[in-house]
Amino acid sequence: MFRNFRTDIETILENDPAARNKLEVAFTYSGLHAIWAHRIAHTFYKRNWFTIARLISQTSRFFTGIEIHPGATIGSKLFIDHGMGIVIGETCEIGDNVVIYQGVTLGGTGKEKGKRHPTIGNNVVIASGAKVLGSFKVGDNVNIGANSVVLREVPPNSTVVGIPGRVVKRDGARVGDRLDHTQLPDPVIEMLRVMQKEVSELRLELEKEKRKAREEKRENEPANL
Structure with missing residues (x-):
């Protein structure tokens, strides 16, 4: 346990x-203190x-604002940045080299027993305010955008x-730098771009129809005279 303390410090120096x-x-x-208390x-x-374990975790929550249930399993090189408001459930499993931002x-x-929290793979980034809810696996090398559910x-x-x-992206290069979660794709902006493209295409079609109607009108004018 104590052998990991130096690694925890070096992880922060590498990432922050x-x-x-x-x-x-x-x-x-405070993120480092929460990890140490959790260990x-x-x-x-x-x-x-269990009671002693919960007393330690709740004391850590009071001082750091980060709640990690003592039953959660955490891998090496976890980096909690800022950390305030983070909640990690009892049956949650977190892999190696994971980055978690505040509010996650x-x-x-629900109230089911047994495994009921997510399993997070290696090299995962979970951005600010994201919620990962349920018993399922998040694979390796995944980026989860801010406030995603x-x-x-x-x-x-x-x-x-x-x-x-x-x-929104799979089996390709990561979007920007690993820690630069501001560069994740925005589905709303992408949808607006699609709509803008469709509107432009409709305008072109409308202009074509107008030109066609004007040409037909000019062709029919001599016959009407």
Whole structure:
């Protein structure tokens, strides 16, 4: 457990351009503190000391604003940026090298028992305010756009945006830089572009019909005289 502490600090230094040194990261990054507290709470949870585990996790929630259930399984090199308002459920599983921004919920959809939270693959970015709800898998190398609501399985190498979340890119290069989630495709803008194209095509067709009508009118004028 403690061997991961140095890796956690180095992960932040690699991913956050605002991080200046290890001392600053260790003392001021609430996302890091939440991860450390979770590692301790999870150790107690695996030994069936559930009350102690929950006390640790709730204390961490009070100080960091990040709620990670002690039963959740977290891989290496998780980077929680800003972190306020993040909720990670009991049966959630998170892979390696995952980035989670503030306001994200990895939750369930009801009161069912057993596995009820998502499984997040490796190299996944979950942008601000996104909700991933239910027991399904989010594949490796997935980008989930800000404020998206994901309710079903996501294939690897995909980009998901919208409410409900839908795949807008798959099996291709990532959209922009891995951490630059502002460059994810916007389905509303894409729809407006399609509509604009259709309107332009209709205008061209209308102009053609008008020209055709004028030509027919000129051709018929001598006959009418």
